[in-house]
Amino acid sequence: MGPFELPDFYCPYPARLNPHVESARVHTKAWAREMGMLEDPEIWEERRFDGMDYGLLCAYTHPECDAAELDLITDWYVWVFFFDDHFLEIFKRTRDVAGAQAYLDRLDLFMTDDPPEPDNPTEKGLRDLWARTVPGMSRLWRERFTRTNHELMQESMWELFHIEDGQVSNPIEYIEERRKVGGAPWSACLIEHAVGAEVPERVAGSRPIRVLTETFADAVHLRNDLFSYQREVEEEGELSNCVLVVERFLGCDTQKAAEITNDLLTSRLHVFEHTTFTELPVLFAEQALAPHEQEAVLRYARGLQDWQSGGHEWHLRSNRYMNGGGRTGFHVSPRHVLGPGGLRNHAHVPHQKVGPLPLPEIHMPFQVRENPHLEAARKATLDYAEAMGFYTLVWDRAAHDGYDLALCAAGIDPDASLEGLVLATDWLSWGTYGDDYLPVVFGRSRDFTGAKAFNRRLSAFMPLDLVVTAVAANPVERGLADLWVRTAEPMSPEGRAEFRASVEAMTESWLWELSNHIQNRVPDPVDYVEMRRKTFGSDLTMALARLAPGRSIPAEVWGSRPIAALVGAAHDYACMLNDLFSYQKEIEFEGELHNMVLVVQTFFDCDLPRATELVGSLMTARMRQFQKVAEVDVPALLDDMGADAGLRASVAEYVAELGDWMAAILRWHKECRRYDEPTLQRARWVPGPTGLGTAGTRIGTLLGRVAS
Numbered sequence: 001m002g003p004f005e006l007p008d009f010y011c012p013y014p015a016r017l018n019p020h021v022e023s024a025r026v027h028t029k030a031w032a033r034e035m036g037m038l039e040d041p042e043i044w045e046e047r048r049f050d051g052m053d054y055g056l057l058c059a060y061t062h063p064e065c066d067a068a069e070l071d072l073i074t075d076w077y078v079w080v081f082f083f084d085d086h087f088l089e090i091f092k093r094t095r096d097v098a099g100a101q102a103y104l105d106r107l108d109l110f111m112t113d114d115p116p117e118p119d120n121p122t123e124k125g126l127r128d129l130w131a132r133t134v135p136g137m138s139r140l141w142r143e144r145f146t147r148t149n150h151e152l153m154q155e156s157m158w159e160l161f162h163i164e165d166g167q168v169s170n171p172i173e174y175i176e177e178r179r180k181v182g183g184a185p186w187s188a189c190l191i192e193h194a195v196g197a198e199v200p201e202r203v204a205g206s207r208p209i210r211v212l213t214e215t216f217a218d219a220v221h222l223r224n225d226l227f228s229y230q231r232e233v234e235e236e237g238e239l240s241n242c243v244l245v246v247e248r249f250l251g252c253d254t255q256k257a258a259e260i261t262n263d264l265l266t267s268r269l270h271v272f273e274h275t276t277f278t279e280l281p282v283l284f285a286e287q288a289l290a291p292h293e294q295e296a297v298l299r300y301a302r303g304l305q306d307w308q309s310g311g312h313e314w315h316l317r318s319n320r321y322m323n324g325g326g327r328t329g330f331h332v333s334p335r336h337v338l339g340p341g342g343l344r345n346h347a348h349v350p351h352q353k354v355g356p357l358p359l360p361e362i363h364m365p366f367q368v369r370e371n372p373h374l375e376a377a378r379k380a381t382l383d384y385a386e387a388m389g390f391y392t393l394v395w396d397r398a399a400h401d402g403y404d405l406a407l408c409a410a411g412i413d414p415d416a417s418l419e420g421l422v423l424a425t426d427w428l429s430w431g432t433y434g435d436d437y438l439p440v441v442f443g444r445s446r447d448f449t450g451a452k453a454f455n456r457r458l459s460a461f462m463p464l465d466l467v468v469t470a471v472a473a474n475p476v477e478r479g480l481a482d483l484w485v486r487t488a489e490p491m492s493p494e495g496r497a498e499f500r501a502s503v504e505a506m507t508e509s510w511l512w513e514l515s516n517h518i519q520n521r522v523p524d525p526v527d528y529v530e531m532r533r534k535t536f537g538s539d540l541t542m543a544l545a546r547l548a549p550g551r552s553i554p555a556e557v558w559g560s561r562p563i564a565a566l567v568g569a570a571h572d573y574a575c576m577l578n579d580l581f582s583y584q585k586e587i588e589f590e591g592e593l594h595n596m597v598l599v600v601q602t603f604f605d606c607d608l609p610r611a612t613e614l615v616g617s618l619m620t621a622r623m624r625q626f627q628k629v630a631e632v633d634v635p636a637l638l639d640d641m642g643a644d645a646g647l648r649a650s651v652a653e654y655v656a657e658l659g660d661w662m663a664a665i666l667r668w669h670k671e672c673r674r675y676d677e678p679t680l681q682r683a684r685w686v687p688g689p690t691g692l693g694t695a696g697t698r699i700g701t702l703l704g705r706v707a708s
Contacts, residue, residue: 002230004243004255006326007262009223010269010336014329015309016063020070025055028074035128036121037082043089044082051319054078060310061187062194062303072132073194079125080152080183086122087156088236095164097157104153111146133193141189141198148186155181158561159240167628168239168248170621172572173565175218175526181240182224184217191303197296203287207512208279209297211527215272216304218526220311222265226258227321249621260604263340264525267603269308270341271524276301278519286452340603345522348602350591356677357583357597357608360616363623366659368667369414373421377406381425388482389475390433394440402673405429411664412541413657423486430479431506431537437476438510439517439590446518448511455507462500464493502543509534513594522593522602529572535594536578538571541661553650557641562633569626570658574665576619580612581669589680623662630655 018024029049032038038046058074065073091100109116110126118124134142158177161167169177179185192198203209225232225242232238242264246257280301284294309330316326338344371377382397391397409416409425416424442451460470461481466489472478480503488496509531516523523531533539557563579586579596586592596618601611634655638648673679 002322002324003234004229004258006226006323007259008333008335009262009312009327009331010266010333011309011312011327011329011331012269012273012336013305013309015060015313016306017310018059018063018065018070020067021055021059023067024059024070024074025053027071028055028078031071031075032078032082035079035125037078037125039121040089043085048319052081053314053318054081056317057311057314060313061307062191063306063310065194065196069194072129073190075125076129076133076190079122079129080186082125083122083153084156086120092160092163092236095160097160097164100157100160104156107153108150111149137193138198138201140201140204141192144204145186145189148183148189151180152183152186155561159238163237163239166239169245170618170625171242171245171249172529172618172622173569173625174240174242174245176568178221178240178242179214179217182217182221184220185213187220187307188213188216188304191307192300195299195303197299199297199300200289200293203283203289203293203297206283206287207508208275208283211275211279212272212301212304215268215275216308218268219265219272219308222261222268223308223312223315226261226265227315227323227326229254229258230322231320249617263603266336266339267341267524268526270345271527272304274521278515339605341524344605345524345602346520348520348522348593348598350520350593351588354584354588354608357580357612359580360612362577362580362616362666363620364663364666365623365627366663368411368663369660371410371414371416371421373416373418374406374410376418377409377421377425378404380422381406381429384422384426384482385429385433385479388430388479390429390479393475394436395433399679400429402679403432404668404672405432407671408664408668411667412661414660423483426479426483427487427540428537430476430483431540433479434476434507435510435535435537437474438514443514443517448514448518451511451514455511458507459500459504462488462503464488464496464500499540499543502539505534506537506540516593520593523599525599525603528594528596528599529575532575532579532594532596533568533571536571536575538574542567542571553647553654557637557647557651560637562629562637566626566629566634566655566658569622569629570662573619573622573626573662576615576622577662577666577669580615580619581675584677585675585680626658626662 029046032044032049038044038049054077055074058070058077062070062073087100087103090096091103106119107123107126110118110123111130115127115130118127134145137145155177158181199209222242229241229243232241233244242261243254243257246252246260247254250257250260252260280297283289284297289297313328315321316323316328336342378401382400385391385395385400386397390400405428406421406425409421409428413421413424438451438454442448442454454474454476457470457473457477458480461468461472461477462484463469466485468481468485470477470481472481488499491499512531513535576596583595583597586595587598592598596615597608597611600606600614601608604611604614606614634651638651641647643651669675
């Protein structure tokens with residue numbers, strides 16, 4: 001008996017088998033023996049190797065490539081699974097952290113044009129594969145593949161650290177880190193090689209391509225976690241498995257945790273499908289992709305589908321996994337259509353009367369400090385908003401005064417000068433106003449084309465040379481042009497580009513929200529958490545802190561795993577905090593779909609108290625992760641780097657600012673008048689006329705105000 005019965009997997013794509021499967025089996029076994037991978041029975045021996053059947057895996061996951069390409073791809077998968085098992089036996093079981101890091105660092109040398117002589121089968125296999133793979137691929141593909149190989153190998157340390165300290169991740173942390181250590185982004189790069197079509201450079205970083213790759217990665221990893229739970233958790237003592245993460249977080253039994261993990265897998269597959277059919281056509285049109293470029297993207301997407309279906313079939317046949325009783329072949333049940341990610345996500349009835357939300361216990365270990373220039377900033381931002389025209393549409397001065405955004409800015413940066421505090425407050429006012437403006441002007445009329453045109457124009461008001469030549473046509477543009485010159489002037493050219501990108505990411509995320517409203521679609525939980533950081537403006541406010549004058553923190557620190565984990569935890573805590581306080585305002589008064597409480601209600605199909613409790617628990621988990629990373633992981637990073645006193649002081653200051661940021665946001669939510677019911681009753685926007693010829697009516701100006 002296994003620890004649970006395999007759940008009802010959603011398998012929407014039929015698996016196909018490459019006709020060269022037998023030749024791949026023969027070739028890759030000979031290659032593994034040549035590389036020395038079958039010499040240590042503690043890791044692999046021939047009988048076990050045959051039972052794992054990597055030739056079948058690659059024949060299922062790459063059904064259309066020729067024999068030579070299938071041999072190459074299969075050798076890569078033999079290498080990556082050997083690497084995983086070799087790392088387990090040599091370093092995870094012995095808890096040899098120092099030896100593991102040295103081993104991983106040396107592997108990077110084998111992804112170069114002049115590799116050293118290999119010392120073990122992993123190094124020998126990587127040297128051989130690299131020389132056979134990268135010729136003929138573009139420089140950008142090589143850079144992507146090098147990066148995903150590096151992350152795949154280095155993030156094995158994440159699993160080792162969790163085993164070492166006995167820590168099980170929280171769900172948000174787990175999904176993010178699993179993408180790296182699980183290797184699916186690495187698989188996605190190999191899919192481009194196998195199908196002979198690279199994703200065009202100009203769209204490789206776009207949201208649709210990113211979502212296709214990330215949903216593919218999440219689904220591959222979640223499926224693997226279900227099949228490998230018994231081996232990883234019960235036999236190897238592994239802690240990096242989503243079923244275990246759900247068990248620990250929810251306090252449920254293993255069967256229930258497996259079913260919830262499968263629901264998340266199903267939801268991620270629905271996001272993949274939704275992106276393919278609703279976002280790719282728009283991307284093709286907007287970027288004017290040529291037919292051959294569109295074909296390359298679609299071949300890539302089909303390759304991702306083939307991997308999903310083929311990977312499932314292989315998991316059911318390999319002796320590597322618990323797979324008794326699993327269903328093979330194409331399979332779609334009513335629950336897959338109606339449940340998480342399916343029609344349930346389109347069934348929410350807006351404007352339900354929910355009343356004030358009873359708040360869960362909110363864990364906040366940091367204290368707010370006050371900026372002495374608060375009162376001056378309060379008046380200054382009201383004058384700024386009036387000068388920019390904010391009070392002619394959407395807001396009035398009294399409503400803005402009640403929002404008290406200066407109170408938030410004063411806590412976020414208690415040491416700022418008067419000029420700095422006013423600038424920070426004006427950015428909060430502009431961002432909040434813009435977020436309110438879009439649904440009023442474009443949301444009720446479902447004018448997605450107009451909203452996209454509006455968003456495209458905003459970049460013109462953030463020129464890198466600081467010379468604004470565009471003429472503002474609305475308060476959002478006018479306010480941005482003013483703020484850009486005031487903010488970007490002291491920045492370096494690189495800093496200006498980085499800051500502009502953070503503003504663009506926030507405003508583009510507003511379009512994602514509008515698109516979901518048009519489809520009446522409550523987001524998938526993973527997609528929501530990742531996009532919420534942008535819609536909340538977290539990246540923008542953190543960019544201001546990161547680019548503060550005089551701050552000198554090298555790129556390798558900013559790009560490190562501990563700093564990314566620290567910032568992500570802070571972002572998520574603040575976003576969920578906002579969703580708790582704004583629940584009535586958004587759900588009852590605005591018909592909003594983008595709220596973590598509603599997202600949790602929809603995914604779990606649970607009542608409001610349970611959803612609120614879960615959001616509170618996620619907030620607490622993220623805060624505890626923030627504290628652990630700040631107290632343990634960041635100092636360890638600096639020790640490993642041999643950081644001097646100046647760098648340590650700069651990093652400590654930044655970490656303290658993140659604590660100030662979260663504490664200030666909590667205090668502001670408690671004290672401002674943006675979310676209390678009397679204010680919401682006064683500010684309620686009454687819908688105007690609908691029907692042919694009325695889309696241009698902006699009757700919200702006269703009938704009330706909307707704020708998000």
